[in-house]
Amino acid sequence: MPKRKPGLRAAQKEATGKAVLEAAREEFERVGFEAANLRAIAARARVSAGTVLHHYGDKRELLHAALFDDLDETLRRALAEPGTGPLETQLSKLTRTVFQYYQQRPKLSRTLLKESLFADEPWARKFNAQVHMVHGALARLAEEASARGELRPGVDGAVFAVAYFSFFYFALISWVQGAHGSPEALVEHLVRQHLEGLRPIRKPLRNPPRRSDP
Template sequence: MSNESRKQPGVRATQKEATGKAVLEAAREEFERVGFEAANLRAIAARAGVSAGTVIHHHGDKRELLHAALFDDLDETLRRALSGMGPGPLESQLSALTRTVFGYYQRRPKLSRTLLKESLFADAPWAGKFTAQAGMVHGALAKLATEAAARGELRPDVNGALFAVAYLSFFYFALISWVQGAHGTPVSMVEHLVLQHLEGLRPTKKPSRRKSR
C-alpha cells in the first residue's frame, strides 16, 4: 500500500469534519439572516458550498440542523468562557463569564431568541444534550463557589450547588428580559444581582474589642 493510500482515510475524515463545520456555520448565518422559519436547506447548502443532499445526509432535516448548529456553537462558547475566567475574586470570575457568554448572544440577537426557545424545549435527544450542557456550567459554578469559600471570600457553610442555581437564575432572567426587549443592559443586571447575592454570603465580621484603659 502506498503512502498516499494510507493518508486517504485521514484526509477524508478531515474533509468531512471541515464540511460539517462549514454547514453548521452556514446554518447559523442563514438562521440569523432570515430566521428559522424562513430559512431553507438549499440556501444553507449554497452558503456552505455543498449540495442540499449533503446537508440532509449529515443532519436529516432543518430542525435537526438547527439544534446541531446551536449546540455546537454554544458549547464552544461556554467551554471557552469557563476556561478563560482566570483566578479570583469570585465576582471578577463571574463577571468574565457573564460578559463572554452574553457577548455570544448579542452578536446574533435573532438566533439567540431561537436558541433560548429550542434549548429549553427541545425534544430528545437534544433535550438531554442541552441539559448536560447546563449541568456542565452548574458544576463549574459550584466549584468556583466552593473555592471562594476556601479562600475566605464566602462563609464556609455556603452551598456551592445552590449558589450555582442562583447565578443561573440571574443569568436566564436577564437573558429573557433582553430577548424580550425589556432590558437593554443584561450584563449589568446580572453583575448587580450577583454582587447583591454575594453580600449576603460574605463571612460575618466580628466587632473588634477595644482595650480598656
C-alpha cells in the same frame, strides 16, 4: 484514480460539517428559522442540499446541531479560563463571555433560548448536559471562594450555582424581549447583591480600646 486516505476523508467531512453549521447559523440569523431553507444554507456552504441532508437530516436537526455546537464551544472556552481574582471577577468574565456569544446573533439567540429549554430528545439530553457542566463549574468556583475566605465557611456551591442561573436566565429573557439593554450589568448587580449575604460575618469589637489623652 487513487483512493483518498481515511484520515483525509474524515478531515474533509469534518470541514464540510463545520461549513454547513456556520452557513446555517448565518441563514437562521438573517431570515429566521421558519423562513430559512436547506437550499439557501447549502448555497452558503457551497455544497449540495443533498450533502446538508446527509450530514444533518432535516432543518430542525440542523438547527439543533448549529446551536449546540457553537454554544458548547463558547461555554467550554469560558469555563476553561475563569481568570484569577475574587469570585465576583471570575463570574463577571464568564457572564460577559457568554453574553457576547448571544449578542453576536440576537435573532438566533431567541431561537436558542426556546430550543435549548424545550428541545426534544436527544437534544434535550445534550442541552441538559451543558447546563450540568456549567452548574458544576460554578459550584466549584463558589466552594473555592469559600475556602479562600471570601465567602462564609460551608457555603453550598450547588445552591449558589442555581442562584447564578436564575439571575442569568432572567437577564437573558429580559434582553431577548427588549426589556433590558445591558444584561451583563444586570447579572453582575444581582450576583453582587447575592454575594453580600454570603460574606463572612465580622463581629464588632465589644469594648473598643479608648483613645488615651496626650
